[in-house]
Amino acid sequence: MSSNIKIVRKCEFCSNEFTAKTLQTRYCSHKCNSRHYKALKREEKIEVAIKKNTDPQVYDATINLKEFLSIDETAMLIGASRRTIQRLISDGKLKVAKLGSRCIIKRREIDLLLK
Ligand SMILES: [Zn+2]
Numbered sequence: 001m002s003s004n005i006k007i008v009r010k011c012e013f014c015s016n017e018f019t020a021k022t023l024q025t026r027y028c029s030h031k032c033n034s035r036h037y038k039a040l041k042r043e044e045k046i047e048v049a050i051k052k053n054t055d056p057q058v059y060d061a062t063i064n065l066k067e068f069l070s071i072d073e074t075a076m077l078i079g080a081s082r083r084t085i086q087r088l089i090s091d092g093k094l095k096v097a098k099l100g101s102r103c104i105i106k107r108r109e110i111d112l113l114l115k
Pocket of ligand 1: 012013014015016027028032
């Protein structure tokens with residue numbers, strides 16, 4: 001019975017109309033199917049790359065040149081989590097200066113910590 005079904009559909013890749021044999025058919029040919037699949041995969045890869053670029057944890061090379069750093073920047077610089085830095089501070093292993101509610105960490109203190 002299913003072999004008698006004739007459905008006119010539009011190919012998802014080339015937009016040509018074609019007669020589908022089943023409801024699941026989305027492309028006019030196998031070629032369009034694999035081409036569309038490849039295109040989608042490529043888009044996925046681009047999306048992942050964009051996400052990586054907008055990730056706030058992405059290493060910022062200018063941090064390395066700063067004299068004073070925030071907790072976030074320090075974490076980024078040494079590749080540790082924010083919590084690790086806060087623990088180092090509360091343990092007294094990393095000296096910080098308080099600027100209001102903000103913690104300022106001297107670059108030199110980080111270098112001493114890593115020695
Ligand atoms: Zn097609």
